[in-house]
Amino acid sequence: MPLTLQRPDLLLSSHYIDGHWCEAVGGSRYDIEDPAREQAFASVPDADARDAQAAVDAAHAALPAWRALPARDRSRILARWNTLLLEHRQDLGRLISREQGKPLAEAVGEVLYAASYVEWFAAEAVRAYGEVIPAPVDGRRMTAVREPVGVVAAITPWNFPAAMIARKIAPALAAGCTLVAKPAEDTPLTALALVALAEEAGVPAGVLNLVTASRANAAAVVDVWLRDMRVRKLTFTGSTPVGQHLARESATTLKKLSLELGGNAPFLVFEDADLDAAADGLMAAKFRNAGQTCVCPNRILVHEAVHDAFVERLVARVSALRVGPASDPQAQLGPLINRRAVEKVERHVRDAVAKGARIMAGGSPLPALGANFFQPTVLVDVDGRMELSCEETFGPVAAVSRFADEAQAVAEANATPYGLAAYFYTRDVRRIARLSAALEAGMIGINEGAISSEAAPFGGIKASGYGREGSRHGLDEYMHSKYLCQGELGPGQD
Ligand code: NAP
Numbered sequence: 001m002p003l004t005l006q007r008p009d010l011l012l013s014s015h016y017i018d019g020h021w022c023e024a025v026g027g028s029r030y031d032i033e034d035p036a037r038e039q040a041f042a043s044v045p046d047a048d049a050r051d052a053q054a055a056v057d058a059a060h061a062a063l064p065a066w067r068a069l070p071a072r073d074r075s076r077i078l079a080r081w082n083t084l085l086l087e088h089r090q091d092l093g094r095l096i097s098r099e100q101g102k103p104l105a106e107a108v109g110e111v112l113y114a115a116s117y118v119e120w121f122a123a124e125a126v127r128a129y130g131e132v133i134p135a136p137v138d139g140r141r142m143t144a145v146r147e148p149v150g151v152v153a154a155i156t157p158w159n160f161p162a163a164m165i166a167r168k169i170a171p172a173l174a175a176g177c178t179l180v181a182k183p184a185e186d187t188p189l190t191a192l193a194l195v196a197l198a199e200e201a202g203v204p205a206g207v208l209n210l211v212t213a214s215r216a217n218a219a220a221v222v223d224v225w226l227r228d229m230r231v232r233k234l235t236f237t238g239s240t241p242v243g244q245h246l247a248r249e250s251a252t253t254l255k256k257l258s259l260e261l262g263g264n265a266p267f268l269v270f271e272d273a274d275l276d277a278a279a280d281g282l283m284a285a286k287f288r289n290a291g292q293t294c295v296c297p298n299r300i301l302v303h304e305a306v307h308d309a310f311v312e313r314l315v316a317r318v319s320a321l322r323v324g325p326a327s328d329p330q331a332q333l334g335p336l337i338n339r340r341a342v343e344k345v346e347r348h349v350r351d352a353v354a355k356g357a358r359i360m361a362g363g364s365p366l367p368a369l370g371a372n373f374f375q376p377t378v379l380v381d382v383d384g385r386m387e388l389s390c391e392e393t394f395g396p397v398a399a400v401s402r403f404a405d406e407a408q409a410v411a412e413a414n415a416t417p418y419g420l421a422a423y424f425y426t427r428d429v430r431r432i433a434r435l436s437a438a439l440e441a442g443m444i445g446i447n448e449g450a451i452s453s454e455a456a457p458f459g460g461i462k463a464s465g466y467g468r469e470g471s472r473h474g475l476d477e478y479m480h481s482k483y484l485c486q487g488e489l490g491p492g493q494d
Contacts, residue, residue: 001327003041003098005091012192015045015212018058019205025050030214032189035101035335035372036325042099044188047211052180052224055209059151059178060230062206067148067176071126078122078174080201085115085166085194092162092193097326099187100161101334101372102289104326114166114194116454117470124475125174141486146479148176149256150232153225155182155246157238158337159292161190167454167469168235169198169208175478177233181210182221184238186337188212226250233478236260237294240418240463258467258477260294260459263420264392265441266413267297267449270406271305273425274447279313281449282398285423287321287376290333291396292341294464295421295443295451298392299382300400301409307380307402311360314378314398318361321376324369335372336395345374345395348388352399357382362396384415392418406431414440419462423449442468 005011014021023029024045031040045051066074085092093108102110130145154168165183172179183191195210213221225231226249234250236243237260247257267285269278286297302310324331336342342365349363362375374395382389382399389399403409413422422441426432432446442460445451452458457468467477 003094005094007088007091010088010091010095010193010196011042011189012196013042013044015047015051015192016195016199016208016210017051017055018209019199024048025054030185032099032186034098035186035337036327036370038371042189044192044212046217047213047221048217049220049224051211052221055180055211056151056225056228056231058206058209059180062204063151063178066178066204066207069176071128071176074174074176075122075125077202078118078125078170081198081203082115082118082122084197084201085111085118088197089115092190095190095193096161096187097334099189100158101326101337103331103334104329106289107326110160110162113452113454114162117163117167118170120454120470121170121174121475124171124472128175128475128479130481138491139487139489141489143484144481145484147482149478149480150177151230152177152179152233152235152478153181153222153231154179155222155234155236155238156184156191158184158186159289159294161187162194164237165191166194167474168237169194171469171474172235172478173203173207175475177478178207179209180225180231181208182213182218183210185213185215185218222246223249227253229253232256234258235467235477240465243465256477256480258469259465260467260469261420261463261465262392262418263294263296263460263464264298264390264416264418265295265421265423266439267300268409268413268422268424268435269300269302269306269310270409270424270426270428270431271303272427273306274427275306275310275313277447278425279310279317281423281425281445281447282314283317283449285445285449286398287318287333287396290336292337292394294392296392296394297423298399299389299412300398301403301412302400303409304402304404307400311378311380311400314400315361318376318378318398323366323373323376333376333396335370336374337372339371341394342372342374345393345397348386348393348395349377349379349397352379352382352386352388355383355386357386357399384412390416406434410435410438414438417463418460420460420464421445421451
């Protein structure tokens with residue numbers, strides 16, 4: 001089925017270095033498949049180390065002029081980019097749906113979410129205040145100014161092809177940094193369209209460079225940036241093993257790092273919770289993007305007194321979900337990204353059932369729709385020995401277990417190396433205070449399943465990484481403080 005866009009030029013087939021839409025130096029290309037049909041519908045350059053080098057050369061050359069631009073001018077460019085993203089939300093949504101698989105309404109929602117970060121950082125750009133420090137000795141003036149860190153390398157995953165890259169590019173540009181970026185192999189088209197609109201908004205040549213690469217070449221491209229001393233910041237969203245590799249390899253050039261890594265979020269339902277609200281919150285958090293979100297509840301822990309009543313509500317909601325390709329306007333759940341993702345979900349379900357879990361809904365692939373579709377699934381009697389309790393399933397599987405008391409629930413919730421998001425539902429205000437302190441996570445949803453916002457600091461602790469995206473803290477990740485100490489001012493002067 002052809003991809004019809006109101007602006008056909010937003011379907012790009014080259015990557016972008018130093019203001020030029022170009023081929024890879026080696027001339028290689030790779031195909032982009034629609035995960036619903038597994039058919040190639042576009043292709044992009046397959047970059048190698050030479051393209052990565054050209055990108056960083058361009059970003060380095062463009063840095064002095066971009067950081068010297070008044071913050072208000074950078075802010076205006078970002079504001080224009082935001083306007084263009086909103087104006088072309090339908091086209092961008094179509095690109096996301098086609099290359100990533102999520103239903104169109106959800107894809108357009110992602111564009112709005114991505115744009116909200118651009119709007120936010122357009123406003124933050126002009127508020128990068130420094131400090132005047134009361135001097136402890138006479139005759140000195142002590143101040144701290146904030147400066148852009150320099151060239152930034154941004155590496156992003158496929159699950160939110162617009163939002164993950166927008167919330168790196170926007171604060172970096174706002175801070176006065178220039179960028180080299182690599183989107184995921186599966187979803188480069190949305191990123192390229194975003195860059196085309198950034199160019200249209202007035203981002204100068206060299207300031208934002210995006211290279212596309214197949215999985216086979218990803219490490220070769222990123223290695224160039226890891227080793228280059230001119231790249232002063234690495235911002236990565238993706239899996240924990242790759243994040244750990246990048247942290248190790250960037251140590252020789254001591255880059256500033258933001259690592260937004262994997263999660264294994266607990267979702268706790270207490271005996272005093274509003275069960276309908278909890279079931280609705282879980283549906284929003286768990287089944288959005290077919291369960292392929294880093295903040296997805298991966299372990300659902302329900303108090304034994306309300307377990308059956310909650311599971312009944314959950315099964316009713318899950319069974320009513322409609323699965324289908326993005327071309328089906330009624331579809332609420334699309335395909336998974338590729339066969340590796342389906343195999344992981346199948347493996348997790350098989351392992352859980354073999355160890356005693358019971359399937360209450362779904363449980364199988366949906367080959368009639370395509371090889372990448374999987375039924376929305378509810379499992380009960382899940383326990384900590386099962387693979388799906390230990391690693392994120394990244395698919396539409398709600399894995400439920402029961403607990404007897406709060407202490408057990410908290411202990412089980414924290415029994416993971418990860419610490420990205422956690423959720424709990426209760427009406428007890430004292431319990432809210434206790435759990436807010438006790439749960440080991442960077443973000444906590446309290447009687448709320450949809451926690452992401454450009455106004456909030458998004459990020460994890462423990463093996464989920466460090467650094468925050470969004471909020472006033474998001475700009476700090478792309479700036480450093482420079483302390484200025486001026487002496488010889490004479491007595492009484494500071
Ligand atoms: P991934 O395999 O770690 O890939 C992420 C990015 O890193 C892709 O661009 C990938 O390129 C690249 N990459 C892979 N191996 C690399 C290497 N050796 N050197 C340099 N770059 C490399 O993760 P994913 O499967 O795409 O995404 C899912 C993961 O992201 C999940 O764990 C999820 O929880 C996490 N995530 C976290 C957040 C958060 O904010 N904490 C948000 C969204 C997703 P290729 O595509 O070519 O492999």
